[in-house]
Amino acid sequence: MTPKRQLWLIGGTQESREIARAIARLKLPCLITVTTQAATHLYEPSPQQHILVGKLNPEDLQSFLLEKNIAAVVDASHPFAVEISQHAIAVTRDYNIPYLRYERPVSVNSHQSSVIRQRDRTGRRGDGEMGRREDREVGAQCLRPKSQSLHPEPQIIELDSFTTLLQRNYLENQRTLLTVGCKILPRFQPWQNRATLFARVLPTVNSIDIALKAGFTPNRLIALRPPTSPELEQALWQQWQISLVITKASGKAGGETLKRTLAQQLGISLIIIARPPVAYPQKTSDLNQVLTFCQQTLNPPK
Known part of the structure; x- marks a missing residue:
């Protein structure tokens, strides 16, 4: 049985925890992926959210998107975890799935x-x-x-x-x-x-x-x-x-x-x-923009 359309949150960071909380408050279905079991403790239990542990290989991403019925991707991975970002960008482009990068704000240097x-x-x-x-x-x-x-x-x-x-x-x-x-x-x-x-x-x-x-x-x-x-x-x-x-x-x-x-x-x-350069299709450091993206892509206006 194919699951209902859901978001894919690429997680494992403190920011992804805040995003997951906000998505849960909107009651939007979301699949969160992390690479280690320890990272699962970042997230609070939610009936709308599921966590998948393990590294996703590039060759697995196509079937992953289809089997999980992914409607949109929010990439909140670590700034230096460029491999998963690059693979996610490529596969979502091939399948015309909306992708948004949440970019952790850079530190402001006071000196x-x-x-x-x-x-x-x-x-x-x-x-x-x-x-x-x-x-x-x-x-x-x-x-x-x-x-x-x-x-x-x-x-x-x-x-x-x-x-x-x-x-x-x-x-x-x-x-x-x-x-x-x-x-x-x-x-x-x-x-x-x-x-x-x-x-x-x-x-x-x-x-x-x-x-x-x-x-x-x-x-x-x-x-x-x-x-x-x-x-x-x-x-x-x-x-x-x-x-x-x-x-x-x-x-x-x-x-x-x-x-x-x-x-x-x-x-x-x-x-x-410095952070490795990645050509993100679109990115933001604003949580409100992330939530707007999630709502619009998962429940587009008719």
């Missing part, structure tokens, strides 16, 4: 004067040897101990990718805390002998196993599920005598705003990796 934005070598800045030398000089200034700094404040550096970070000397001789998730940690393995690296990962066997295989020793790992309080975050940085923190541009919900604030307060430099 704009101390932000340095740098591009990959393929961008205008950093082309050629002169550009690479400039990047090295800027990076060295940003990460110089505060007493030697040419700037009155620690630097917040925004980079376009992990590739840019790892190809340059930002990590050299730094006591660096990585708050970037476990999947990217293997790429830092070549730096284990050139910097003192610490990592915060989720408290799961898989996350810890990936970190250990990437060369992180147990005394340089902490398994903790966010969000963390400002007090705990500060204590961790000070306990490990951190001089540099690497994070993602994950917005306030992902702890980026807190890290910006602590970096300024403690005199610790912060590198923020």
Whole structure:
């Protein structure tokens, strides 16, 4: 028996929980997908909503949309979970199913004067040897101990990718805390002998196993599920005598705003990796627009 037409909410984030609550209040049928069992605890029980746990492969999406009778898609996945977004965009385009991306608001930087934005070598800045030398000089200034700094404040550096970070000397001789998730940690393995690296990962066997295989020793790992309080975050940085923190541009919900604030307060430099570019057909950061989209696509005017 084919289920009635329903929404597909790509979840697993704090924002998706708020969206799910709002959809439930409208009594609209909705299927929520998450990748881990732990993420199911984000959502409150609702007779109109069902949760599906597991990773959806691209080859499964066509049958998934048809079997679940999906009428519209709200993508509230993590800003760095680009694979599911790209696959969902492609399959909904093929089947002419409305798609809306809920984009987590970016953090507002209150210290704009101390932000340095740098591009990959393929961008205008950093082309050629002169550009690479400039990047090295800027990076060295940003990460110089505060007493030697040419700037009155620690630097917040925004980079376009992990590739840019790892190809340059930002990590050299730094006591660096990585708050970037476990999947990217293997790429830092070549730096284990050139910097003192610490990592915060989720408290799961898989996350810890990936970190250990990437060369992180147990005394340089902490398994903790966010969000963390400002007090705990500060204590961790000070306990490990951190001089540099690497994070993602994950917005306030992902702890980026807190890290910006602590970096300024403690005199610790912060590198923020930009969100991967995705060509979303349409997107919003307004919950009311999401709800209007859900109502109009699920119950279009006759």
